Amino acid sequence: MRAQPVTGPRLGRVHGFNDETKRLGESILRYAAERLALDPVPLDSPRTPAELDAVAGGAISAKGIGGQSALELFEDELALACLSTDHPRYLSFIPCAPTREAAMFDLVVGASSIYGGSWLEGAGAVYAENQALRWIANLAGLPESAGGGFVQGGTIGNLSALVTARETVRARTGARPFRVASTPGSHSSIASACQVMDTELVGVPVGDDLRLTGAALRQVLLDEGPESFFAVVATAGTTNLGVIDDLESVAAVCEEFGIWFHVDGAYGGAGLAAPSIRANYAGVERADSFIVDPHKWLFAPFDCCALLYRDPPLARAAHTQHASYLDVLTEKPDWNPTDYSIGLTRRARGLPFWFSLVANGTDAYTEAIEGTLRVARFAEDEVSRRDYLEVVHHSDLTVVVFRRLGWGPRDYQQWSDRLLERQEGFVVPTSHAGETLARFAIVNPRTTTDDIVVILDSMA
Numbered sequence: 001m002r003a004q005p006v007t008g009p010r011l012g013r014v015h016g017f018n019d020e021t022k023r024l025g026e027s028i029l030r031y032a033a034e035r036l037a038l039d040p041v042p043l044d045s046p047r048t049p050a051e052l053d054a055v056a057g058g059a060i061s062a063k064g065i066g067g068q069s070a071l072e073l074f075e076d077e078l079a080l081a082c083l084s085t086d087h088p089r090y091l092s093f094i095p096c097a098p099t100r101e102a103a104m105f106d107l108v109v110g111a112s113s114i115y116g117g118s119w120l121e122g123a124g125a126v127y128a129e130n131q132a133l134r135w136i137a138n139l140a141g142l143p144e145s146a147g148g149g150f151v152q153g154g155t156i157g158n159l160s161a162l163v164t165a166r167e168t169v170r171a172r173t174g175a176r177p178f179r180v181a182s183t184p185g186s187h188s189s190i191a192s193a194c195q196v197m198d199t200e201l202v203g204v205p206v207g208d209d210l211r212l213t214g215a216a217l218r219q220v221l222l223d224e225g226p227e228s229f230f231a232v233v234a235t236a237g238t239t240n241l242g243v244i245d246d247l248e249s250v251a252a253v254c255e256e257f258g259i260w261f262h263v264d265g266a267y268g269g270a271g272l273a274a275p276s277i278r279a280n281y282a283g284v285e286r287a288d289s290f291i292v293d294p295h296k297w298l299f300a301p302f303d304c305c306a307l308l309y310r311d312p313p314l315a316r317a318a319h320t321q322h323a324s325y326l327d328v329l330t331e332k333p334d335w336n337p338t339d340y341s342i343g344l345t346r347r348a349r350g351l352p353f354w355f356s357l358v359a360n361g362t363d364a365y366t367e368a369i370e371g372t373l374r375v376a377r378f379a380e381d382e383v384s385r386r387d388y389l390e391v392v393h394h395s396d397l398t399v400v401v402f403r404r405l406g407w408g409p410r411d412y413q414q415w416s417d418r419l420l421e422r423q424e425g426f427v428v429p430t431s432h433a434g435e436t437l438a439r440f441a442i443v444n445p446r447t448t449t450d451d452i453v454v455i456l457d458s459m460a
């Protein structure tokens with residue numbers, strides 16, 4: 001007797017497409033289109049778990065409430081409890097300001113069930129992602145052979161690059177170097193990567209300009225023993241102050257000692273597309289690995305980090321996962337993005353960025369980045385002009401860190417809270433050298449000089 005096919009009515013109800021799901025599709029597209037058209041989008045504000053329990057506590061039930069009601073719950077309650085990181089006056093941390101094209105295409109990626117980990121399964125998507133990676137590699141001046149993949153964020157990008165650096169030394173020499181050199185200004189993800197790798201992070205002292213230099217690096221390497229290091233991390237745009245390390249002299253020292261040269265451009269790497277500041281990145285073309293987050297200053301939606309290697313086979317050797325059920329993929333010479341980083345399953349998260357590049361053209365990117373640089377220069381001038389404010393450190397990029405004379409930590413926090421309460425802006429305090437300060441990070445082309453004036457006025 002033949003087995004009966006198992007297609008229960010419940011399964012069909014969830015996965016089938018009928019009039020009801022068609023209407024829901026229209027509602028979802030309407031919501032997305034309206035959200036993207038909001039100008040400006042409301043800033044919104046967080047709510048407490050108890051407040052959210054009160055409106056959404058029992059949302060998951062045995063029978064379900066239907067798509068339209070679930071969408072309403074999100075639209076009317078949960079969405080309002082999420083800050084809009086693309087608001088022109090969201091200037092905290094590093095905002096995210098996707099182009100309309102990139103944000104819209106993210107819906108397509110979600111609808112398409114593409115497996116982005118292997119060429120076999122996602123060739124078209126991987127091809128497009130590699131094209132976008134090539135644009136970045138060209139901006140950095142990396143060789144034709146350079147390549148990598150899009151990963152979740154700078155944290156995974158940095159970790160993946162450092163793992164490749166260490167495995168490369170181990171494969172070549174059998175040694176087990178256990179140190180990474182960087183500056184105190186490098187991003188917290190570098191310390192986190194070292195912790196995951198059980199590696200010691202050695203800080204290289206910096207001068208008044210806060211930049212890592214080859215001379216200081218060389219001294220630290222000689223003092224500590226260069227053979228104990230497997231990588232040096234230079235930052236092309238520190239997160240807090242926008243400092244670009246002296247990549248040229250650092251590259252020369254890395255070459256001298258044969259140490260892997262990683263450049264973390266998660267935030268600042270986008271400036272490679274801006275002719276007015278391109279000279280600050282001289283030396284980046286000598287990097288063994290390089291990252292930039294398109295979800296920061298390259299106008300892609302979360303979560304998207306471009307990870308590039310000068311010599312991709314080294315990364316492939318370090319990261320390819322081997323298993324009987326994967327042999328069909330890994331025994332071929334195909335380009336499988338998953339082989340170049342931590343992680344196996346991956347969303348084709350570089351596609352929205354690719355789509356926007358194709359649609360808008362790269363000149364539009366250059367113009368948008370230059371525009372944010374002009375607004376940042378305006379903000380710095382405007383701070384200098386006001387007698388109650390003071391620039392802390394001139395930035396190469398679009399972060400502006402400044403002090404309000406006479407204020408202590410509580411004043412900054414109360415001002416920041418008030419700003420959000422009044423829905424006038426989201427600007428959280430930062431600190432540098434133990435002092436609480438104000439900080440703008442401007443990556444949104446829709447942030448205007450008027451926005452800056454309004455916020456600075458509120459500190460008078």
Ligand SMILES: *Cc1c(COP(=O)(O)O)cnc(C)c1O
Pocket residue numbers: 094152153154155156158187189235237238239264265266267268293305
């Ligand atoms: C933001 C940032 C990171 C971390 O990137 P995520 O995408 O947040 O994981 C790393 N390095 C620098 C310099 C950054 O600004």
